[in-house]
Amino acid sequence: MSYLFYFLVTLALAAPLIAVGLVIERRWPARTDQSFEGILFDIKCALLNISAAWLLAPFTGVAAVFLINRAGGGFVHLRSDGWWFGASLAAYLLSRDLLDYFVHRAQHRIPILWAMHSLHHSDETFNVSTGWRHFWLVSMLKVVAVYPLLGIVFDAPLAILNTAAALYLLNHAWAHLNIRHSLGRWTLWVMNPQYHRLHHSVEREHWNCNFADLFPVIDVIFGTACLPRSDEYPATGLAPSDRPATLIDAILWPLRSGPELSRRRTPLVAGAASGTPR
Secondary structure: OHHHHHHHHHHHHHHHHHHHHHHHHHHOEOOOOOOHHHHHHHHHHHHHHHHHHHHHHHHHHHHHHHHHHHOOOOOEEOOOOOOHHHHHHHHHHHHHHHHHHHHHHHHOOOHHHHHHHHHHHOOOOOOHHHHHOOOOOHHHHHHHHOOHHHHHHEEOOHHHHHHHHHHHHHHHHHHOOOEOOOOHHHOOOOOOHHHHHHHOEOOHHHOOOOOOOOOOHHHHHOOOEOOOOOOOOOOEOOOOOOOOOOHHHHHOHHHOOOOOOHHHHOOOOOOOOEOOOO
16 A cells, blocks of 8 residues: 555656646746657656556565665664754765766766666757656666665665655756756756756767756766856757657667667766866
8 A cells, every 4th residue: 555655646746746847937948949749758758657666666665675684774873853854864865966976977878777868868858847757667776776775874764765755856857947047156056957958968068967966066076067158058868869759669768779879978078077167
């Protein structure tokens, strides 16, 4: 019953986030080259991913708990009472974002991981629904092979885990909004759509930058931050163009005979990761 509950909760949260995001994008669009077909396709991907995660949750959940217990996990206890809640949440979010950062970089460097992750980058109409265009196996691989590392380090109460999950869900919608808004001097302080749009850009100068999920400062620390110009909203997608035509294409995406995976092999260009305007 608990797995069904989380399935329904995920659906209940995703639907209004996409709906509200589309309304906001219609009012302040960064680019007007949006297509209803692309948005509908992303929604189908969302339903596919949520359903697959729900169906396989009993197996992935057991595997993750087994790995954590075998490693004797939970070395650092995170308290959630009083002011400890904020400190514990910050420690957990920073640690998860750092872990996600290196996983994300690996997804752009390792062929088999890029073969899956490139589906997310195939969206040529970057918008709020893009946050749900992922290969269906990716989230489950993270549950089994990545996030147990957090469980091994932290003994985190449900209040921390659920709050972090909600914040990441909100951020995935926010980061992919197709809106024309620049944070200016604050761009590298908090994740924002313009900053993340550069990560999806078809322009070579933007490839392999802006990997962070919540905190752009992680990109700054590791030299992968690319600060957008105030009026910079590039086209997005894969170069050369490669996108699924049907949901079956998305389900079988890594098996396709697509273009050469140039994005993952392209080194950072000089100055693109400086964290300063170009």
